[in-house]
Amino acid sequence: MSAQARRGVEAGRGVEAGRGGEGGQSLASFRAEREADWLAFERLLQRAERRSPRALDEAELLALPVLYRSTLSSLSLARAISLDRALIAYLESLSLRGYLYLYGRQRGLFGRIGRFFTADWPAAVRALWRETLASLALLLAGTLAGYRLVAADPTWFARIVSPQLAAGRGPEASAEALCEMLYAGSDGMLGAFSAFLFTHNAQVAILAFALGFVLCVPTVLLILSNGVMLGAFLQVYAAKGLGLELGGWLAIHGSTELFAIVLAGAAGLRIGTRVAFPGALTRVEAAARAGRVAAVVMVGVVIMLLCAGLLEGIGRQTVTDDAARYGIAGLLLALWCGYFYLWGRRSRPRGGEGDSGDG
């Protein structure tokens, strides 16, 4: 026991002095001698749990782990020698509370946020490079398929793109109408439009990720169908000689948004493949590891989609020059790629969960 200032303990000492010394039985004195420590620990814990740790002063903070260890040793001892079940149950619950308070949660949330941006996010994206390539290939395959389908038979467009989404754009629309839509200016609701795009896309991305759990199948379908839609639009515009213009219209946010969608798909593929093929690990352990890496990527995806929503809702409506649109798109793509694949490659991800590698 430490000599730290522990008000509770000191208070307890007085009570115990009368009993502890002369207890004829060793077992009775076991409880009598330590009871005050337990109660002091319980009180400290209660205050620390209820309010923030700042409610405790320095001496009390130092006393907390000491009291925790003494409670734990009491528990071991009680299990060995005592048959008082209520006492053991009490010590078990108190030790568990202390354990969870001291070890069970993450400290330094701000440090964690900092590490997310400087190390964990890019490292997690790098760890998923195979899935990212697969996801990108699926998206491209879908795009190609959509393009070819609509090129071969324009009626496919109506089957691929729902009327609300098409909003008048389609094989039968005139080139002027299509062009006008690409450069339509603001109608004053840009912020709301951005917010809508962000929340909608982020929700779809999260769904694509979560569905990966079902052995990847729904994720694959979702990415493919996105690609097919993209391809169908591209064909409609390209057929009217507006391919380049549509490219700029899409790319300004698309380089970020599609990248995010590809990463969400990759995260879904990761959990699906790891559940299906756990390798040397148990299935449960493999799932848990894949889930944690994928979760880091998904937090990043939501951040990327927030950027994409702003670019689409505000940037695209205000920047109507093709070159500028392509410039912004290229710049962002370069930034993301540099950040993910070049930043901090040397430093291995640190911290308690250093398993973001693709082991």
Next chain:
Amino acid sequence: MASAAGERLSRSLVTPEGVDLGVTLADAGARAAAFLIDAIIMVVTLVVATLAGIYLFIRLGETIAQPLIIAWLLGFFLLRNGYFVLFEAGRRAASPGKRLLGLRVVARDGAALTVDRVVARNLMREIEVFLPLTILAMRQGQGLADTATTLFGLAWVLLFTLFPLFNRDRLRVGDLLAGTWVIELRTRRLAADLAAVPAGGGEPAGQAQPGEAYVFTQAQLEAYGIRELQKLEEVLRVNDAAALATVAQSIATRIAWTGPVPEPRPFLVAYYAALRAHLEKGVLLGRRRADKHDS
């Protein structure tokens, strides 16, 4: 307390100090109830916020429309995806519903519950909760799906929702992917020691007859083992008059108690103290007599 269900849901949790704390997993009913409470909180929050938004719009008119829409969209997104994450990443590692039911999320391997794990565990709610709702809404809304499709979709999706019922550890899909599980967190008070010998004389005031009135022979103390001792402890702690009388009667019969039993409780307390002292002495010498059949 050590019911069959309790045994089935207890798992070991070994601390870095090497002590097994033994946690109890939350059962499916408690989990469902906790979720229901959280769902109600979320829906009420959403409805109140929406009504407040409509009220503001009516009062202030067009100018506030855009900020309101943005706030509503982002708020809805945050509520749907962030509610559980924010609470479970907090100090209690539990959403309000879990807190009310005394549950808590912990990492299965006993490590710290990181934000990554909390995010992983809650993103999967998308297929557990919101997908079934979306399928129902689709059917309701535009008749996009016929009955067979709806039923198929629901059955498929309910597989995830009911996932905790299909595994021993009551893991949700999210728990599986995050390496977490949900445990019961009981706060116990330190109960009085039933066998406390008032050595100093007359310490526990109310007790009429301390041990001295009843003296048990060695043979009488060997009638029972640890299991019976702990049953007796339970009976004494519950302190139900009828049960006390019955137990006192059966013990007196078994140990062939010839003396008077004026009141069951003092007799049982005395026997409990004597039996425990006897058995604990045995334990100290390395002899754990599990129950009365154990020789």
